[in-house]
Amino acid sequence: MYVVLKRRHLLLAGALALVLAAIPIAKRVAQPAVPAGASVSEDWGLHFEKDGEPPVGNASSKELLQYGAYYLGDPSEKKIYLTFDAGYEAGYTAKILDTLKAHGAPAAFFVVGNYLETAPDLVRRMAAEGHTVGNHTYHHYDMSQIAGQAAFSQELESVETLYTQITGKPMEKVYRPPQGKYSVENLKQAQALGYHTIFWSLAYVDWLQDDQPDPDAALQKLLSRTHPGAVVLLHCTSKTNAEILDPLLTQWEQAGYTLAPLSDLYAAAPASSG
Numbered sequence: 001m002y003v004v005l006k007r008r009h010l011l012l013a014g015a016l017a018l019v020l021a022a023i024p025i026a027k028r029v030a031q032p033a034v035p036a037g038a039s040v041s042e043d044w045g046l047h048f049e050k051d052g053e054p055p056v057g058n059a060s061s062k063e064l065l066q067y068g069a070y071y072l073g074d075p076s077e078k079k080i081y082l083t084f085d086a087g088y089e090a091g092y093t094a095k096i097l098d099t100l101k102a103h104g105a106p107a108a109f110f111v112v113g114n115y116l117e118t119a120p121d122l123v124r125r126m127a128a129e130g131h132t133v134g135n136h137t138y139h140h141y142d143m144s145q146i147a148g149q150a151a152f153s154q155e156l157e158s159v160e161t162l163y164t165q166i167t168g169k170p171m172e173k174v175y176r177p178p179q180g181k182y183s184v185e186n187l188k189q190a191q192a193l194g195y196h197t198i199f200w201s202l203a204y205v206d207w208l209q210d211d212q213p214d215p216d217a218a219l220q221k222l223l224s225r226t227h228p229g230a231v232v233l234l235h236c237t238s239k240t241n242a243e244i245l246d247p248l249l250t251q252w253e254q255a256g257y258t259l260a261p262l263s264d265l266y267a268a269a270p271a272s273s274g
Contacts, residue, residue, distance in 0.1 A: 041144035044071070044180035044199050051224045055201055064199070067187035070265045071199035073229030079260040080226070080252055083108040083200065084236040085136060085176065089119040090209065092242035097125055099245045105259040107131050108198075109236065110176040113138035116162045127167045132262045134174035134198065135159045144183040152189040174198050174262060196266045200233035202226065207235045219244045223251055231265070 046055040054075050061072050073079050084096070086109050100107055109126050111133060116123055126133050137143060138158040146152050156175060163171045175195040177186065182197070190197050204221050206213060213221075218240050222232070234241045249259070 041142065041181050041183055044177070044182065046201065046203075048225060052227055054227045054229060055225075057199065057201070064187075064197075067184075067197065068191045068195070068266065069187050069197035069199065071231055072201045073231065073260070073265055075227070075229045078228050078255075078257045079264065080257050081108070081229075081231045081260055081262050081265060082106070082234070083110065083134075083176070083198065083232060083262065084234050084241075085109075086111045086115045086119075086236050087136070087140060088114055088237060089122060090237040090239075092239055093119070093122050093236045094125075095242045096236050096245055097122070097129060097131075099242075099249065100131070101129060102246070103249045103253070103259070105249055106261045107259075108134050108172075108174065108262040110134040110136035110174075110198075111159065111163070112136045112140050112178075113159060113162065114140075116159065116166060120166045123163065123166050127169055132172045132174060133163060133167075134172055134176060134262070135195070136176050137178055138162075140178040142179060142181045143177055143186050144181045147185070149189050149192065152186065153193060156190075156193060156195065172263075198231065198262065198265070200231045202230045203233040206238040206241055209237065212238060212240045215240050215243050219248060219251075222248060226252065226255070226257070228257075 042058065045058050048055045054072055057071050059069075059071075061070070064070060073081055082105065084107060086093070109123075109131060111123065123133060135156050136159070137155040139155060141155065143152065143155065146155070160171045163169075173193070173195045175190050176198050180199070187197055202222065202225055204213070204218065206218065222244075226232075236242075252259070
């Protein structure tokens, strides 16, 4: 059953642009030449039909589940899964961690090789304070253009090794595709390594260092599109996110939402390579 993922007629171009979530990596590494046999790339995208309700993704939760992948929690539960993509350290992560600690809120940080190499103290703090540290690949390549399992595995295992060297702990088996680009083959490759692929159901354009969103507008956008079971993607490189996180968490709490660990998504249905 490898039917996935063709709802592009539901995806408005504007909505797609808001959720590509391309992290600006501090030191870009050239993408390898596309090998023969690489499967067709998909761009993760969302269409919000109504504020306050879960969006439609270009794959349904049921379709993704066969690969141990998720973009949304249970829409009947007022849980939020807060995640951050971390391509480099811009000076805001400590404040973000302070705010999470003040609220007793768990989060997940998806890190690349550059982040592990340049901000090991922050990575240790993430782990020590009970947050999930997930795999965003070593080089932040477009992984849909990597055809072989060996090359795919190397990108993830290099991050695992470095994380364990830094923290003394094994890395949680959660993976986020760089730039939201993926293929069905990638989902199978990640699953074969025991990974859950984690997309998202709420994001906004927050990663442009020289064009940060207005804090009030950003807060309103996130609150208006918050929905039960939301997997929220923010970037810890964003000054705006560091500024609005406290009122965002406060208003979620006041609305009756619980910040849940990412493991709640997949605890009942672990990935397998079968």
